[in-house]
Amino acid sequence: xxxxxxxxxxxxxxxxxxxxxxxxxxxxIKSMITLSEPDLTAFLSRCHPQxxxxxxxxxxxxxxxxxxxxIVKGIVRVxxxxxxxxxxxxHFALENQFIADYSAFMLKQKSTxxxxxxxxxxxxxxxxxxxxxxxxxxxxxxxxGRLIAEFYFIYQDNRIKNLYARTPKQxxxxxxDVFPNIHNRAPQHMIASYLGITPVHLSRLKKQ
Amino acid sequence: xxxxxxxxxxxxxxxxxxxxxxxxxxxxIKSMITLSEPDLTAFLSRCHPQxxxxxxxxxxxxxxxxxxxxIVKGIVRVxxxxxxxxxxxxHFALENQFIADYSAFMLKQKSTxxxxxxxxxxxxxxxxxxxxxxxxxxxxxxxxGRLIAEFYFIYQDNRIKNLYARTPKQxxxxxxDVFPNIHNRAPQHMIASYLGITPVHLSRLKKQ
DNA sequence: AAAAATTCTAAACATATGTTAATGTTTTTA
DNA sequence: TAAAAACATTAACATATGTTTAGAATTTTT
Numbered sequence: 001x002x003x004x005x006x007x008x009x010x011x012x013x014x015x016x017x018x019x020x021x022x023x024x025x026x027x028x029i030k031s032m033i034t035l036s037e038p039d040l041t042a043f044l045s046r047c048h049p050q051x052x053x054x055x056x057x058x059x060x061x062x063x064x065x066x067x068x069x070x071i072v073k074g075i076v077r078v079x080x081x082x083x084x085x086x087x088x089x090x091h092f093a094l095e096n097q098f099i100a101d102y103s104a105f106m107l108k109q110k111s112t113x114x115x116x117x118x119x120x121x122x123x124x125x126x127x128x129x130x131x132x133x134x135x136x137x138x139x140x141x142x143x144x145g146r147l148i149a150e151f152y153f154i155y156q157d158n159r160i161k162n163l164y165a166r167t168p169k170q171x172x173x174x175x176x177d178v179f180p181n182i183h184n185r186a187p188q189h190m191i192a193s194y195l196g197i198t199p200v201h202l203s204r205l206k207k208q
Numbered sequence: 209x210x211x212x213x214x215x216x217x218x219x220x221x222x223x224x225x226x227x228x229x230x231x232x233x234x235x236x237i238k239s240m241i242t243l244s245e246p247d248l249t250a251f252l253s254r255c256h257p258q259x260x261x262x263x264x265x266x267x268x269x270x271x272x273x274x275x276x277x278x279i280v281k282g283i284v285r286v287x288x289x290x291x292x293x294x295x296x297x298x299h300f301a302l303e304n305q306f307i308a309d310y311s312a313f314m315l316k317q318k319s320t321x322x323x324x325x326x327x328x329x330x331x332x333x334x335x336x337x338x339x340x341x342x343x344x345x346x347x348x349x350x351x352x353g354r355l356i357a358e359f360y361f362i363y364q365d366n367r368i369k370n371l372y373a374r375t376p377k378q379x380x381x382x383x384x385d386v387f388p389n390i391h392n393r394a395p396q397h398m399i400a401s402y403l404g405i406t407p408v409h410l411s412r413l414k415k416q
Numbered sequence: 417a418a419a420a421a422t423t424c425t426a427a428a429c430a431t432a433t434g435t436t437a438a439t440g441t442t443t444t445t446a
Numbered sequence: 447t448a449a450a451a452a453c454a455t456t457a458a459c460a461t462a463t464g465t466t467t468a469g470a471a472t473t474t475t476t
Contacts, residue, residue: 054444080369080372080373081373082372082373082374083373083374088372088373090368090369090372102361102362102365103361103362103365103366106358106362107362112369140350142348142350142351142353142354143350143354145350145354145358146350146351146353146354146357149354149357149358149361150314150353150357152361153310153311153357153360153361153364154310154311154314154315156361156364156365156368157310157311157364158311159368160298160364160367160368161288161298161320163371163404164288164290164296164298164404165288165289165290165291165296166290166291167432168432168433187452187453187454188453188454189452189453189454196371196372197433197434198433198434198435199453199454199455200433200434200435200436200454200455200456201432201433201434202454203454203455203456204433204455204456206455207455207456375462376462376463395422395423395424396423396424397422397423397424405463405464406463406464406465407423407424407425408424408425408426408463408464408465408466409462409463409464410424411424411425411426412425412426412463414425415425415426
């Protein structure tokens, strides 16, 4: 009895309950498509919560991704390691966003990315079976997929535009528009990496 | 009589007939989704062919895109002009591909890109009304939209990966994997621009 | 065919960015 | 709380890439 009570209390104080998380994911889905409560419940029943501690890996390279993560609380980064062994942070994902190596997930190929928690992070995992079930059984399943793909397309398009047409300094000055409060949530060397420059150089640019 | 005959002849010798072009677009669509012949015909009837000569602009910046282009024959490039007035070629599109400023098209915002023919180019224009009609009336309309968005997502993801993890030289050496025969179809300064470097520097890299 | 425009290369020099190493600070771990 | 690890800054130097200018080759236009 005491143990059970303590466990519940801990959950209450430090994290969100299973129900709260599912509600958050449900809200994200309902903001994109219309679907019945039974359908929503059926979809959510195929998903499950998962916690990660800071620096823990959600998704390793070299493996076919089996799920898409929905971030309830926390922040993660997506990393690629080049031929010389250097790490590049190519993306951050915050609360209420979906994250995965989508390309590898869709193509059923081995992932080239590492997805890693920067803070202790609470997620809901949507396994491939849940996604497939959604495409097959939800009236607006393809529309949901289309909207998510379009959302990330627009994000990437904007990124590519910035990489070509703006300097690292200019990109640094507007990074918080895309990732709110990022300066308090990610170390500067990860931000530098995202900008495509070294931490030493970012430090130099800031001094100007 | 003579004029009409000459016109027909010219079309036969130098380009594809309206029917041939529509068949080509129909083939591209059918490779992605299943749909009935009447639906296909109804969709195609909302599209129309359009030719462009080398250097002619398909889609100007500052204007909300009203259509998506399907390239039957030829090649186009997508250009952005930065704050200093410098042009950056950020994309090429070849035969059997769809091209537009998708972000601006989807968001109904003014385009930031110029889309310009590099060779004389034959297209089929899919006006916004046709696309909207497709989403509303085709059973697999959303699926078509999802597949196109996913295709370009994968393309962009690969690009971003390359920009971070590979050098301009390495990217130069593999550009023909993505754009077959590009070295014979685009001048080197456009390729250099796509790689994110100056033509002078590309010339230098080639010498090594 | 001649003229004009475009394209590629080359060299010299300028600038931006990377590398290494040292130091002090902050954060995490034990 | 002490030790260890991670982080940010700075300086000195190295390298990659940009800029300007010029000339030759190629393509396009007249």
